[in-house]
Amino acid sequence: MTNDNHDEGGSRRRSDGEQTHAQILDAAMRLASIEGLGSLTIGRLARELGVSKSGVFAHFRSKQRLQEETLRAAEEVFQREVLLPGLDAPEGLARLESLCKAYLSYVERGVFPGGCFLAQVLAEFDAQTGPIHDAVASGHKTWLGLMEEQVITAQGLNELDPALDPRQFAFELWAPLELANYLATLHRDPTITDWGRTAVQAAIARALPRT
Amino acid sequence: MTNDNHDEGGSRRRSDGEQTHAQILDAAMRLASIEGLGSLTIGRLARELGVSKSGVFAHFRSKQRLQEETLRAAEEVFQREVLLPGLDAPEGLARLESLCKAYLSYVERGVFPGGCFLAQVLAEFDAQTGPIHDAVASGHKTWLGLMEEQVITAQGLNELDPALDPRQFAFELWAPLELANYLATLHRDPTITDWGRTAVQAAIARALPRT
DNA sequence: GACAAGATAGCACGATTGTCCTATCTATAG
DNA sequence: CTATAGATAGGACAATCGTGCTATCTTGTC
Secondary structure (H helix, E strand, C coil): CCCCCCCHHHCCCCHHHHHHHHHHHHHHHHHHHHHCHHHCCHHHHHHHHCCCHHHHHCCCCCHHHHHHHHHHHHHHHHHHHHHHHHCCCCCCHHHHHHHHHHHHHHHHCCCCCCCCHHHHHHHHHCCCCCHHHHHHHHHHHHHHHHHHHHHHHHHHCCCCCCCCCHHHHHHHHHHHHHHHHHHHHHCCCHHHHHHHHHHHHHHHHCCCCCC | CCCCCCCHHHCCCCHHHHHHHHHHHHHHHHHHHHHCHHHCCHHHHHHHHCCCHHHHHCCCCCHHHHHHHHHHHHHHHHHHHHHHHHCCCCCCHHHHHHHHHHHHHHHHCCCCCCCCHHHHHHHHHCCCCCHHHHHHHHHHHHHHHHHHHHHHHHHHCCCCCCCCCHHHHHHHHHHHHHHHHHHHHHCCCHHHHHHHHHHHHHHHHCCCCCC
16 A cells, blocks of 8 residues: 555545645644634634635535544644653552643643633533533543543552552542643633642642551 | 612612612523623513513613623622521631532532533633633732632641642542532533532542641 | 613624635545 | 546626614603
8 A cells, every 4th residue: 555544435645635634623622722612613723724614624524524533633732742751650659640630731821722622622622512512521521530540550569558448539639730721821820830739739739648 | 778789880870770680690690600791681681580671771780790790690609509508607627628518518508400501601711801801810819729628728737738738628629519410410420529529528528727 | 851871783894713615736546 | 548527717696794874763851
C-alpha cells in the first residue's frame, strides 16, 4: 500500500480532504471549548476557515456527526495532553499525583482556549439526552475508573490508607481539579490552578497510611 | 398606595403582566438549567407557555435582558433554597457545614431539573465575555467569600485550625459540592451527592484544630 | 362609567440555521 | 495518459431566529 489512509468502506480518502477535515475539527474544538458544543455552527465554522458552508458540511453530513467527531477529537487531545504524560510515572500514588499535575498543567497552558473541553461538555450535556450525553458519561466514567484503579494499586503498595473507599477518594481528588479549571477560566487567572494543586496535596496528605 | 408594585419609572405594572413575567422566568430557568442560557429561545418559550412570541418578547425587549433576568431569578432561587436554610445555623463551623448540606440537598431535590443553575452558567460563560460572564463571576466570588468568611469565624471560635488559608479551605469545601452536582445530573443519580457529603466531612475532619 | 396605559396577538423583516442538489475542480489508481 | 471518485463551491429550501410595528383587548385610576 502506498498510503496509510484508513480506506474503510472501499473508498479512498484524498489527502487534501483529510487535512481540511482536521483543520475543521481543530477550529471546532477551539470554538466549542469557549461557546459550547451546542452553539457550534456550520456556517460559522466555514466563515472562520474561509471555505464554503458545503465545504464544511460535506465532511460530516450532519451537525450531529460534527459534534460527535469534535468531542472525539477533544478526547484524543485530552489523552495526549493529560493521560499520556500522567502515565509516565510508576503505578500507584506517584501516577495518581502525576495525573493530577498533568491535568492542572493542561488547564494552565490553555490547551483549549475555553478551559478543559471535557469539563465544558460535562456541564453542557449532563442534563440532556442523546449520543453526546452518553459519550460524555462514559468518558467521565473511564476517567474516574482510571483514578480509582491507581488508588487501589497505591493501597496495595501501602502508599495509601487501605481503609479508603477508592471511588470516594478518586472523587475527592478529581473535584478540586474540576473546580480549579472552571475558576481559572472564569477569572482568566491560570494561577488559580495552584489552589487545585494545594487541595490535591492536602487530600493526599490525610490519606497516607496510618502507620 | 393601593398596590405594592415597584412602580419604577413612573409607569404602573399590571398584575396579570407581572404574573406572566414570573411564569416566563420560571420556564426559562427550567429550560436553561438543562440546555443552557445561551440556547434559550423566545419562540421556544412562547410555544412552551402557549402565548405569542410578542407576548414573551414585550416583557424583556431583548434576548440579552431575558438572559440577565433569568440569571437573576435563578440567583434568587439559590438564595432561597441554599443560602437562607444554610444561614439558620450559628456562625462558624456549624454554618459552614449547614451551607454544604443545604447545597447538596438543593441538588438532590432537583430544584432545577438540570442541576444547579449557577454551576451550569459557570461552565457555560466562564470563557465568554459580556454582562452574563461578569454577573456569574461576581456571583461566584460572593459565594466563595461567604464560605471564606465562615472559615475565618470558625477559626476565631477555635473550631478550625487557625493555620488554614481560609480561601483555600473554602475552595476545598466547594469543589466536591460542584462535582457532586455535575455527576449526580450526568448519571441521573441523586445519591451521588453522598460522595459530596462524605468528601466535605473528610475535608473538615482534617481541618479541625490540632489540639 | 371613561380614559390612559400596560398586556398580548399578529404579522413582517432580514439574517441565519441545517440540509440537499448540482456543478466544477483536482488528486490519485490504474 | 485516462478515468474515477473525492473535495469543494454555489445556490436553493423551509424553518427558526431576534426584533420591530400595529392593532386589539384588559386592567387599574380617576
